[in-house]
Amino acid sequence: xxxxxxxxxxxxxxxxxxxxxxxxxxxxxxxxxxxxxxxxxxxxxxxxxxxxxxxxxxxxxxxxxxxxxxxxxxxxxxxxxxxxxxxxxxxxxxxxxxxxxxxxxxxxxxxxxxxxxxxxxxxxxxxxxxxxxxxxxxxxxxxxxxxxxxxxxxxxxxxxxxxxxxxxxxxxxxxxxxxxxxxxxxxxxxxxxxxxxxxxxxxxxxxxxxxxxxxxxxxxxxxxxxxxxxxxxxxxxxxxxxxxxxxxxxxxxxxxxxxxxxxxxxxxxxxxxxxxxxxxxxxxxxxxxxxxxxxxxxxxxxxxxxxxxxxxxxxxxxxxxxxxxxxxxxxxxxxxxxxxxxxxxxxxxxxxxxxxxxxxxxxxxxxxxxxxxxxxxxxxxxxxxxxxxxxxxxxxxxxxxxxxxxxxxxxxxxxxxxxxxxxxxxxxxxxxxxxxxxxxxxxxxxxxxxxxxxxxxxxxxxxxxxxxxxxxxxxxxxxxxxxxxxxxxxxxxxxxxxxxxxxxxxxxxxxxxxxxxxxxxxxxxxxxxxxxxxxxxxxxxxxxxxxxxxxxxxxxxxxxxxxxxxxxxxxxxxxxxxxxxxxxxxxxxxxxxxxxxxxxxxxxxxxxxxxxxxxxxxxxxxxxxxxxxxxxxxxxxxxxxxxxxxxxxxxxxxxxxxxxxxxxxxxxxxxxxxxxxxxxxxxxxxxxxxxxxxxxxxxxxxxxxxxxxxxxxxxxxxxxxxxxxxxxxxxxxxxxxxxxxxxxxxxxxxxxxxxxxxxxxxxxxxxxxxxxxxxxxxxxxxxxxxxxxxxxxxxxxxxxxxxxxxxxxxxxxxxxxxxxxxxxxxxxxxxxxxxxxxxxxxxxxxxxxxxxxxxxxxxxxxxxxxxxxxxxxxxxxxxxxxxxxxxxxxxxxxxxxxxxxxxxxxxxxxxxxxxx
Numbered sequence: 001x002x003x004x005x006x007x008x009x010x011x012x013x014x015x016x017x018x019x020x021x022x023x024x025x026x027x028x029x030x031x032x033x034x035x036x037x038x039x040x041x042x043x044x045x046x047x048x049x050x051x052x053x054x055x056x057x058x059x060x061x062x063x064x065x066x067x068x069x070x071x072x073x074x075x076x077x078x079x080x081x082x083x084x085x086x087x088x089x090x091x092x093x094x095x096x097x098x099x100x101x102x103x104x105x106x107x108x109x110x111x112x113x114x115x116x117x118x119x120x121x122x123x124x125x126x127x128x129x130x131x132x133x134x135x136x137x138x139x140x141x142x143x144x145x146x147x148x149x150x151x152x153x154x155x156x157x158x159x160x161x162x163x164x165x166x167x168x169x170x171x172x173x174x175x176x177x178x179x180x181x182x183x184x185x186x187x188x189x190x191x192x193x194x195x196x197x198x199x200x201x202x203x204x205x206x207x208x209x210x211x212x213x214x215x216x217x218x219x220x221x222x223x224x225x226x227x228x229x230x231x232x233x234x235x236x237x238x239x240x241x242x243x244x245x246x247x248x249x250x251x252x253x254x255x256x257x258x259x260x261x262x263x264x265x266x267x268x269x270x271x272x273x274x275x276x277x278x279x280x281x282x283x284x285x286x287x288x289x290x291x292x293x294x295x296x297x298x299x300x301x302x303x304x305x306x307x308x309x310x311x312x313x314x315x316x317x318x319x320x321x322x323x324x325x326x327x328x329x330x331x332x333x334x335x336x337x338x339x340x341x342x343x344x345x346x347x348x349x350x351x352x353x354x355x356x357x358x359x360x361x362x363x364x365x366x367x368x369x370x371x372x373x374x375x376x377x378x379x380x381x382x383x384x385x386x387x388x389x390x391x392x393x394x395x396x397x398x399x400x401x402x403x404x405x406x407x408x409x410x411x412x413x414x415x416x417x418x419x420x421x422x423x424x425x426x427x428x429x430x431x432x433x434x435x436x437x438x439x440x441x442x443x444x445x446x447x448x449x450x451x452x453x454x455x456x457x458x459x460x461x462x463x464x465x466x467x468x469x470x471x472x473x474x475x476x477x478x479x480x481x482x483x484x485x486x487x488x489x490x491x492x493x494x495x496x497x498x499x500x501x502x503x504x505x506x507x508x509x510x511x512x513x514x515x516x517x518x519x520x521x522x523x524x525x526x527x528x529x530x531x532x533x534x535x536x537x538x539x540x541x542x543x544x545x546x547x548x549x550x551x552x553x554x555x556x557x558x559x560x561x562x563x564x565x566x567x568x569x570x571x572x573x574x575x576x577x578x579x580x581x582x583x584x585x586x587x588x589x590x591x592x593x594x595x596x597x598x599x600x601x602x603x604x605x606x607x608x609x610x611x612x613x614x615x616x617x618x619x620x621x622x623x624x625x626x627x628x629x630x631x632x633x634x635x636x637x638x639x640x641x642x643x644x645x646x647x648x649x650x651x652x653x654x655x656x657x658x659x660x661x662x663x664x665x666x667x668x669x670x671x672x673x674x675x676x677x678x679x680x681x682x683x684x685x686x687x688x689x690x691x692x693x694x695x696x697x698x699x700x701x702x703x704x705x706x707x708x709x710x711x712x713x714x715x716x717x718x719x720x721x722x723x724x725x726x727x728x729x730x731x732x733x734x735x736x737x738x739x740x741x742x743x744x745x746x747x748x749x750x751x752x753x754x755x756x757x758x759x760x761x762x763x764x765x766x767x768x769x770x771x772x773x774x775x776x777x778x779x780x781x782x783x784x785x786x787x788x789x790x791x792x793x794x795x796x797x798x799x800x801x802x803x804x805x806x807x808x809x810x811x812x813x814x815x816x817x818x819x820x821x822x823x824x825x826x827x828x829x830x831x832x833x834x835x836x837x838x839x840x841x842x843x844x845x846x847x848x849x850x851x852x853x854x855x856x857x858x859x860x861x862x863x864x865x866x867x868x869x870x871x872x873x874x875x876x877x878x879x880x881x882x883x884x885x886x887x888x889x890x891x892x893x894x895x896x897x898x899x900x901x902x903x904x905x906x907x908x909x910x911x912x913x914x915x916x
Contacts, residue, residue, distance in 0.1 A: 066414070066415040066416075067412055067413070067414060067415070068381055068412070068413050068414075068415045069409065069410075069411070069412055069413070070376065070382045070383075070384060070408050070409060070411045070412075070413065071118045071119075071134075071137075071382070071383045071384070071409075072117050072118055072383075072384045072385075072386060072405045072406075072408050072409045073117060073118055073119035073120070073121060073130075073133060073134045073383070073384070073385045073386070074103055074117045074119070074120055074121065074385070074386050074387075074388060074402070074405060075121040075125065075130065075159065075163060075385055075386070075387050075388070076094060076096055076121065076122055076123045076387075076388055076389075076390060077123060077157075077158050077159045077387060077388070077389045077390070078123035078124075078390070079092075079390055079391070083389075083390070083391045092106075092390035092391075092392070093105065093106050093390060093391065093392040093394075093395045093398060094106070094388060094390060094398065095112070096120050096122050097120065098120045098121070098122055100116075101116055101117055101118065101119060101120050102114060102115070102116050102117075102120065103115045103116075103117065103120055103402065105395070105398065105399060105402060106392075106395075115402055115406060117405065117409070118409070119133045119134065121133070121385075123390075126173065127163075127166070127168075127173060127174055127175060127176060127180075128173070128180075130163060130177070130385070131176075131177050131180045131181075134150065134177065134383050134385050135150050135177045135180070135181055135383060136184070137381070137383070138150055138313070138381050138382075138383050139181045139184050139185065139313065140184075141311070141381045141415070142185075142277070142279055142311035142312065142313045143184075143185065143188050143189070143279060143281070143311060144309070144311070144417075145281070145309030145310065145311050145417045145418050145419060146311055146379075146380070146381055146415050146416070146417060146418065147311060147312045147313075147314075147374055147378075147379055147380035147381070147416075147418065148311065148312070148313050148314070148380055148381045148382070148383075149313075149314045149315075149316065149372070149374070149375035149380045149381070149382040149383070150164070150177055150181075150313070150314070150315045150316070150382075150383050150385075151315075151316040151318065151372075151375065151382070151383075151384050151385070152164050152316070152317055152318060152384075152385050152386075152387060153318050153344075153384060153385075153386050153387070153401065153404060153405070154318075154320060154321075154386055154387035154388060154401050155320050155321055155322065155387075155388070155389065155394060155397040155398070155401060156268050156269075156319070156320025156321065156322045157268065157320060157389065158320065158387035158388055158389045158401075159387050160269075160317055160318065160320065160385075160387050161176075161269060161273075161317055162174075162176065163176060163177060163385060163387060164176050164177045164178055164315055164317045165177075165178050165250065165254065165273070165317055166179070167179060167247055167250060167251065177315065178250060178275055178315055179243075179246075179247065179250070181277070181313065181315070182196075182240070182243060182246045182277070183243060185277065185279060185313075186240075186242070186243055189279065189281060191241060193281075193282045194279070194280060194281045194282065195239060195278075195279075195280045196239065196240045196241075196277065196278070196279055197237045197238065197239050197240065197277075197278040198237070198238050198239075198240050198246065198249060198275065198276065198277050198278070199212075199232065199235045199236060199237050199238070199275075199276040199278075200212055200249065200250070200253035200273075200274075200275050200276075201219070201232065201235055201273070201274045201275075201276070202253075202256075202257055202258070202271040202272065202273050202274070203271055203272040203274065203343070203367055203368055203371070204258050204270065204271035204272075204336075204339075205271075205335070205336065205339045206339060206343070206366070206367055208220075208221070208232065208235075208367060208371075209271075210234075210235055210236050211252070211253030211254075211256045211257060211273070212236045212238065212249065212252060212253055212256075213236050214256050216234060216235070216236065219232050219234040219235050220232075220233075220234060221367060221370050221371065223370070223373070228373065228374070228378070229374065230370065230371060230373050230374060232276075235276075237278070250275075253273075257269065257271060257273060258270040258271045258336070268319075268320065268322075269317070269319045269320065270319060270333070270336040270340070271319055272316065272317065272318050272319050272340075272343065272368060273316070273317040274314065274315070274316050274317075274371060275313075275314070275315040275316075275317075276312060276313070276314055277312070277313040277314075277315075278310070278311075278312050279310070279311045279312070279313070280308050280309070280310050281308065281309050281311075282306055282307070282308050282422065282425070283306070283307045283308065283309055283419070305421040305422050305423050305425070305426040306421070306422040306425050306426065307419055307420070307421060307422065308419070308420060308421075308422045308425070309417070309418060309419050310418045310419075310420065311418060312380075312418075314372075314375065314380070316372065316375075318344065318347075319340045319344075320340075321340070321341060321344050321397065321400070321401075322337055322340070322341070322397075323396075323397070342366065343366045343367070343368040343369075344368075346362065346365040346366035346368065346369050347366070347368055347369055347372065348404060348407075349362050349365065350362060350363055350365075350369050350372075350376065351376060351404065351407050351408050351411060352407055354376055354377045354410075354411045355407045355408075355410035355411055361377070375413075376408070376411050376413070377411055377412070377413060378413055378414075379413065379414055379415060379416040380413060380415070381413065381415055382411075382413060384405060384408050386401050386402065386404065386405040387401070388401050388402065423592055423595070423596055424596070426592065427589060427592055427593065427596075430585060430588075430589050430592075431589075433585075434582065434585055434586070434589070437578070437581075437582060437585075438582065441575070441578050441582075444575075445575065448568075448571050452564070452568060455564050456564075459557060459560065459561050459564070462557050463554075463557055466550065466553055466554050466557060469550060470547075470550045470551075470554070473543070473546050473547060473550055474547075476543065477543045477547070480536075480539055480540070480543060481540075484536045484539075484540070487532060487536065488533075491529045491532065494529075495529070587884075587885075590881070590885055591885065593843075594885055594887065596845070597843070597844070597845040597846075597847065597850065598847050598887065660685075660694055660695065660698050660700070661698055663678055663681055663682060663685075664678075664682070664695075664698055664699060664700050664703055666678035667679060667682070667703045667704075667706075667707060668703070672713055672716075675707070675711070675713070675716055676713070676715050676716055676719070679704070679707065679716055679719045679720050679723065680719050682695065682700055682703075682704065682723055683719045683720070683722050683723035683726070686700075686723040686726040686727050687726050689729075689730075692726070692727055692730055692733065695727070696727065696733055696736065701724070701727055701733065701736060701737065701740070702740065704720045704723055704724055704727075705724070705737070705740055705742050705745055707720045708720055708721070708724075708745045708746070708748075708749050709745055714753065714754075714755055714758060717749050717753060717758050718753075718755060718757050718758040718761055719761075721746065721749060721758060721761035721762045721764075721765055722761040722764075724737065724742065724746070724765045725761055725762075725764040725765035725768060728765050728768035728769055729768055731772060734768070734769055734772045734775060735772075735774070735775070737769065738769070738775050738778055738779065738782075741782065742769075743766065743769060743778075743779055743782040743783070743784045743787070744782045744783065746762050746765055746766055746784075746787065747766075747782070747783045747784065747786070747787030747790075749762055750762045750763070750766075750787050750790060750791050751787070751790060756794055756796035756798065756799055759791050759794050759796070759799045760796070760798045760799045760802055762791070763788065763791050763799055763802035763803050763806065764802045764805075766784055766787060766788050766806050767788075767802050767803070767805045767806030767809060768809075769784065770784070770788075770806040770807070770809040770810040770813070771809035771810075771812070771813065772813070773813045773816065773817060776810070776813055776814065776817070776828065777828075779810075780828045780832065785810070785828065785829060785832040785834065786832055788803050788806050788807070789803070789832070789833070789834055789837060791803055792837060797846045797848075797849065800841070800844070800846070800849050801846065801848040801849050801852070804841065804848070804849045804852035804853050804856070805848075805852045807829060807834060807838065807852065807853070807856045808852040808853070808855045808856040808859070810828075810829060810856075811827065811829060811855070811856040811859035811860050812855070812856075812859045814827050814828065814829070814859065814860075814863070815859040815860070815862045815863060818862070818863040818865075819862070824865070825865055826865050826866060826869065827860055827863065827865075827866050829856075829860065830860070830866060830869050835860075835869060835870070835873045835875065836873065838853055838856055838857060838860075838875070839857075839873055839874050839875050839878055841853050842854065842857060842875075842878040842881075842882070843878070843881070847887075851888065851891070854882050854886060854888075854891050854895070855891060855894075857870075857875055857878055857879055857882065857895075858879070858882070858891065858894045858895050858898055860875070861875070861879055861895075861898045861899070861902065861905070862898055862901075864902060864903075864904065867902055867904035867905060868904065871904065871905070871908050876905060876908055876909070879895050879898065879899055879905070880899065880909070880914060882895040883895035883896040883899060
């Protein structure tokens with residue numbers, strides 16, 4: 001924001017105006033009693049109140065918070081060239097005493113008021129000093145895991161944008177708080193383990209717009225009903241890796257910010273700029289231990305998720321307050337000024353209420369106060385810098401700014417640390433560890449198989465060699481035995497021949513001489529025979545020894561083979577243990593993912609409830625009806641004005657006084673606004689079961705279907721579809737809707753609609769019709785299933801939840817018909833191609849979607865005719881997962897009973913070796 005009117009400016013650069021050098025501070029001889037704020041060190045926690053901006057606690061680790069008062073600094077802008085000329089004869093309206101942290105505001109030449117602040121910054125204070133005393137403590141708290149807010153407040157042209165958003169491109173010493181804060185954050189975090197994300201927005205005419213994407217000009221505010229945290233889910237979030245990219249981002253955002261030339265400021269900001277910096281840091285020493293090794297095999301020892309701290313820094317450059325008579329605003333600039341003053345007035349009311357410990361704080365009066373819910377009276381550490389000018393012409397605006405700062409100093413915040421478990425990081429580490437274990441297992445398995453092959457080959461070669469040696473030895477032994485037997489035979493024959501020969505020669509020889517001769521003749525061949533036998537025995541013993549050695553070698557090889565087999569068995573056991581460990585890790589991973597999905601589903605449900613609550617709070621009357629209308633329309637308008645936020649009692653009273661026929665007649669009006677008002681009334685009446693029969697009898701259902709056919713207004717389509725969805729909860733009405741080709745009209749409306757709320761209403765109506773057993777074939781014939789599946793293009797979780805509910809209702813009716821024997825063949829859902837989407841979303845993060853899909857799979861699996869398609873489509877694996885890990889016991893039991901009762905599923909699980 002520029003420094004002042006005239007030729008000087010503070011926006012994104014150095015101050016372009018002359019400084020009044022060596023100007024002495026004026027001395028006041030009669031100061032008034034100072035307004036003393038509570039000391040920061042002694043401030044206790046402020047009592048809670050239901051309407052407080054910070055009444056609800058953030059997502060911190062501890063329920064207890066640390067008390068911290070809002071710190072306020074005042075900064076004086078130097079005189080501009082125009083003020084030096086116009087106010088040359090007048091003293092400054094303020095006198096600063098920085099050493100006493102005191103400021104004097106002159107009423108006149110002899111009287112003044114004295115105020116004390118946490119810091120008093122003169123016109124000569126450097127940007128570095130302003131950052132160190134105002135912003136640095138807040139930045140350090142954000143780095144420690146707390147939320148922090150830095151805000152500039154003051155009259156237009158007093159240097160708020162210069163203080164906060166100056167880029168310092170021409171002079172680095174002029175860098176503002178935004179640039180210096182990011183420098184400190186980048187210097188303190190580790191980009192490998194920590195993350196920094198930034199959003200840059202502006203609040204213009206009560207509309208939140210994205211300065212990084214000007215087309216995104218209607219961002220909604222979402223509040224957590226439990227913690228009170230405020231978020232902007234539609235805003236662009238950019239990750240910051242270096243200072244240069246952050247400066248480029250600020251330059252881009254500043255170029256899209258609204259500014260105008262007024263009498264007080266040549267570049268007056270016409271919007272409130274909001275910079276949000278999200279810092280996520282891993283807490284050292286609290287990460288999970290995934291180490292531990294046994295030999296070369298790493299395995300998981302603990303599964304404790306890491307703890308991350310989430311800090312959010314909010315830097316708010318408020319548009320300057322201005323008086324219309326001084327700024328000279330007119331036309332559109334006047335409307336902008338009114339919007340700025342209204343939002344600043346709402347902020348001032350909230351600050352006053354918090355300073356006075358009021359029971360009610362009007363936080364919902366403006367989007368600005370809703371965005372700053374956590375900054376004043378909440379859980380954030382807040383520093384406020386109020387900027388003022390020296391000119392006595394603007395003494396009233398200066399006094400108002402100082403009063404705002406004084407009241408802000410009385411506001412107490414309860415600082416809370418934002419810590420949570422990093423389940424996503426744990427999941428990523430588990431994935432990496434699992435990949436390492438699988439790779440290590442594959443390497444060990446390959447090495448083991450190669451070793452087994454080598455040992456087997458060596459054993460086979462050794463056995464073959466031993467067998468050859470044994471065969472050769474056996475052949476030699478047989479040869480020796482044969483030779484031995486032949487030698488024995490020859491010796492026996494020789495002995496017989498010798499005996500015969502000696503018997504013949506016995507007669508002529510005398511007794512004595514003959515006896516000695518015969519003995520010598522017999523002994524000679526016997527000795528030679530005995531020698532040969534001894535030699536043969538030696539050879540036989542040698543062969544026996546060789547045989548024993550061969551047998552021992554064979555036994556040794558057999559023992560080695562047995563030992564290798566035992567080793568292989570032990571390795572297989574180790575492999576089985578590793579597989580069990582991997583399965584355990586996979587199950588734990590699935591459980592963590594299921595918990596994360598449940599948390600996401602709860603977040604989506606809470607977001608949906610917050611949106612519904614916001615719409616109910618923001619919904620006013622039906623608008624103004626222009627022109628000269630008859631008495632009937634006057635009654636509708638009068639009743640609409642009394643209805644306030646559209647409560648049921650007012651609608652019922654309108655129904656009784658005006659009459660249903662008159663309300664339904666307005667549906668045929670040519671005025672689109674009147675049609676919208678009338679269909680909203682009919683939709684509210686249709687929400688009550690007691691009114692539904694009267695609406696149908698009076699032709700209201702036909703009129704609603706006619707609106708879907710004839711009207712091109714998206715709002716009419718959405719509200720009419722919602723009313724039809726309410727009527728479709730009654731079985732009789734369901735048949736009437738089908739008889740009037742309502743399903744075709746709903747499918748056509750869904751095909752042409754782009755608004756998620758319209759698609760949600762249409763999907764809800766079709767889902768209610770899917771629960772009627774009698775309408776299955778007719779609903780499918782008129783394109784109801786394909787119309788339902790066509791709405792998944794929206795990807796909105798609320799729409800997908802209604803689509804999943806319709807599919808579950810349809811599958812339940814088919815399952816009931818198959819059990820009763822009234823239906824045969826494949827499911828109509830499978831024939832219309834719904835199975836791939838069902839399998840794809842069976843483990844959806846949103847719990848409403850996942851619960852309906854799980855029920856649909858269980859109902860489809862109960863019919864044996866669907867088993868083949870479900871097995872080929874991958875549904876069997878999802879059924880097994882549901883039977884094991886589903887959070888709801890009834891669905892888990894249904895899936896288990898379905899799997900065990902189907903012969904096709906049991907056979908496939910045996911083939912895939914799925915333990916069940």
